[in-house]
Every structure is written in structure tokens, then in C-alpha cells.
Amino acid sequence: MTKYEYISEVEKNLGGIPYIEKVKMLDFYREMIEDKIESGMSEEEVIAELGDPVLLAARLRDEYRMNNPEQSASPPPNQMPQKRSSGWKALLVIALIIGSPLILAVIVAVASILFGIAIAIIAVGITFVIGAAGVGITGIVLFLTSFLALSGGFYTFLVQLGLSFLLIALCLLLVGVGVGAIQLLMLLIRAVSNAISARKRKAV
Amino acid sequence: MDVQMKKGLLDICVLSVLTKGDSYGYQIISDVSRGVAMSESTLYPILKRLESGGALTTYSVAHNGRLRKYYRITDAGRVKISEFLDGWHEMQAIYDFISGKEPEDHDKI
Numbered sequence: 029m030t031k032y033e034y035i036s037e038v039e040k041n042l043g044g045i046p047y048i049e050k051v052k053m054l055d056f057y058r059e060m061i062e063d064k065i066e067s068g069m070s071e072e073e074v075i076a077e078l079g080d081p082v083l084l085a086a087r088l089r090d091e092y093r094m095n096n097p098e099q100s101a102s103p104p105p106n107q108m109p110q111k112r113s114s115g116w117k118a119l120l121v122i123a124l125i126i127g128s129p130l131i132l133a134v135i136v137a138v139a140s141i142l143f144g145i146a147i148a149i150i151a152v153g154i155t156f157v158i159g160a161a162g163v164g165i166t167g168i169v170l171f172l173t174s175f176l177a178l179s180g181g182f183y184t185f186l187v188q189l190g191l192s193f194l195l196i197a198l199c200l201l202l203v204g205v206g207v208g209a210i211q212l213l214m215l216l217i218r219a220v221s222n223a224i225s226a227r228k229r230k231a232v
Numbered sequence: 233m234d235v236q237m238k239k240g241l242l243d244i245c246v247l248s249v250l251t252k253g254d255s256y257g258y259q260i261i262s263d264v265s266r267g268v269a270m271s272e273s274t275l276y277p278i279l280k281r282l283e284s285g286g287a288l289t290t291y292s293v294a295h296n297g298r299l300r301k302y303y304r305i306t307d308a309g310r311v312k313i314s315e316f317l318d319g320w321h322e323m324q325a326i327y328d329f330i331s332g333k334e335p336e337d338h339d340k341i
Contacts, residue, residue, distance in 0.1 A: 053276065056257060059300055060272050063258035066296070084273060091277045 031061045034075050041085030045092050053088055142220060146213060153209035160202030167195030239278070242270060244316045246278055247287060250305040251313065257301065279303060287312050 029037070035058055042050050057078070064074045078084060170192035178185045242264070249255060249263040257275065264270045282288045287309035292299040 052280075055299075055301070056276050056279075057272070059298070060257050060261075062296075062298060063256070063300075067258070078272070087273050088276070091273075095277060095281065 029075055031058075031065075031071055031075065034061070034078065034081050037081035038085045038088075041082050042088060045089060049092065057084075142216075146216065149209050149213045149216070153206045153213070156202045156206035156209065160199045160206060163195050163202060164199030167192045167199055170195060242268065242274065243278055243282060243287075244313060245270075246275070246282065247305055247309045247313050250288060250303060251310065254302045254304045256303070260303065282309065 035054055038057065039050065039054055042053065045053070061071075061074050061078070064077075065071055069077075170188055174185055174188040174192055177188045245264050245268055246260060249260055252263075255263065257272065257279075260279075261270060261272060261275055264275075279288070283290060283303075285308075286306060288303050288305050290301055290303055292301050294300075
């Protein structure tokens with residue numbers, strides 16, 4: 029009889045023992061046989077020393093029944109819920125692993141959208157301020173030089189003066205819009221930071 | 233010797249071997265057999281009992297293209313040994329009682 033035949037002969041006679049326990053038992057004897065052969069014994073000697081595989085299996089069954097009196101009749105009842113809970117845990121872990129790139133992608137997308145809006149508002153604000161400055165300076169220059177235009181006639185002076193007032197008014201309007209944009213940006217930042225801190229508080 | 237009693241003693245013998253370092257099935261048999269006769273079919277339930285009782289933990293190591301299961305004694309296992317050693321005097325007193333011998337009292341002259 030080879031060691032493989034011996035082990036399978038033992039396995040055949042381990043009826044009534046739960047699968048996991050059976051695997052552990054056979055692993056133990058497989059390892060023992062290999063180690064004995066490694067230490068110099070021949071395969072036949074090792075098998076002979078272990079004795080009749082049917083008797084060994086019977087001894088193992090007896091031992092198992094003695095150590096597990098409540099489990100010998102039916103499969104261990106406490107194993108089922110344990111298995112289920114560990115299964116759920118595994119499922120959750122798998123879901124998290126699969127889902128995490130998705131969650132990350134969504135966070136990145138939302139962050140980049142908010143960032144884009146902020147940049148756009150800043151750009152509009154800067155544009156308006158620069159525009160306002162340009163218009164304002166032109167208006168002031170026109171206002172100051174309108175007296176020089178008196179030489180070109182009273183009506184020319186009047187048109188230039190009116191134009192200068194118009195430009196200054198436009199400048200003030202643009203400044204208002206720019207300031208409004210910056211205020212809008214501040215409001216947005218505050219809203220986002222409030223949302224984040226609220227989420228954090230909920231998590232804690 | 234009474235089977236149950238020997239079983240308990242062999243548990244301690246196996247744990248004692250493991251205090252010298254982690255070991256595997258065949259090595260444990262060889263070490264214990266220097267003091268007490270023990271077969272592999274005796275060792276298996278002992279290791280199983282000690283493991284489920286928390287006296288030892290196991291891990292596997294690759295060896296020659298197969299897995300070898302190693303056993304490591306835990307703190308609870310060490311406590312078991314010292315409890316056995318502490319209880320030995322009680323055992324000695326019971327032995328003396330059974331054998332009808334006068335208890336050895338070292339305080340008496």
C-alpha cells in the first residue's frame with residue numbers, strides 16, 4: 029500500500045466527521061508520513077507502523093465523538109450563522125474594493141466641477157475689475173481733458189463731459205458686478221466647507 | 233496508568249516541549265517520546281484540544297514542496313504548565329494518602 033492509498037483508505041472510513049475536521053485530520057497524517065519518510069524510514073515501514081487504516085479511522089471517529097459530544101449527531105449548529113456573517117463581511121469588503129475607485133472618481137469629479145466654477149467666477153471678477161479700471165481711467169481722462177476740448181467749441185466740450193460721466197458710471201457698475209462675483213465666490217466656498225464639516229460631524 | 237490522567241499529563245508534556253520553541257507534529261512526537269511513549273494518533277487529539285483551549289496557536293510553513301503545520305505555545309499554555317507544577321504537591325499528597333505512606337513533612341526532624 030502506498031501512502032496515498034493509505035490516506036484515501038482512512039478518508040473513506042471517516043464518515044460522520046465534518047469536512048473541515050476531516051481535512052485537518054488527513055493533513056496531520058499526511059504530514060506525519062512525509063516527515064517520517066524524510067527522517068529515513070521507508071514508506072512501507074511508516075505505513076506498517078500506522079497500522080490498519082480502518083482501525084485508525086475508527087479511533088479518529090471515537091476521539092472526535094468524545095471531544096464533540098453535542099456535534100457528533102448533526103453538523104455543528106453554531107457554524108451556520110458564523111459562516112453567514114463572515115460571508116456578509118466578505119461581501120462588504122468586496123463591494124468596498126470594487127466601489128472605492130468609483131467613489132473616488134465621483135469625489136474627484138465633484139471637486140473639479142466646484143474648482144471650475146470657482147475659477148470661472150474669479151475670471152469674471154478679474155475681467156470686470158480690469159474692465160472697470162480701464163473704463164474708469166478713460167472716463168476720468170476724458171473728464172479732465174474735456175476743459176481742453178472747450179477750444180473745439182462748447183458742444184464738443186459738453187459731449188466729452190457727458191461721455192466721461194457715462195464711462196465713470198459704467199466703471200462703478202462694473203466694480204459692483206466684480207464685487208458681487210467675489211461675494212458669490214465667498215458664499216460658494218462657505219457653503220462647500222459647511223457641507224464638508226456637516227458630513228464630518230455626522231461621521232463622528 | 234489511567235487513560236484520562238495520562239491524557240492530562242501528555243497535554244502538559246506537549247506544552248513543555250513547545251516552551252523550547254515552535255515545533256511540528258513529527259518533531260513533537262520525537263521530543264515527547266524521549267520521556268513518555270506517545271503515538272501520532274494520541275498526539276492529534278491533544279493538539280486539537282490544546283488549540284481549541286487557546287493553549288497554542290498554529291501556522292503553516294512551506295517545506296519541501298508541502299506545508300508543515302507548526303505549533304506555538306501561548307501565554308495561556310504557559311499558565312497551564314505552571315498551574316500543573318504548582319498543583320504537584322497536592323498530587324504528591326494524594327499519592328501518599330493512597331499508598332498509605334506517612335506524608336513527608338520536611339518541618340519534622
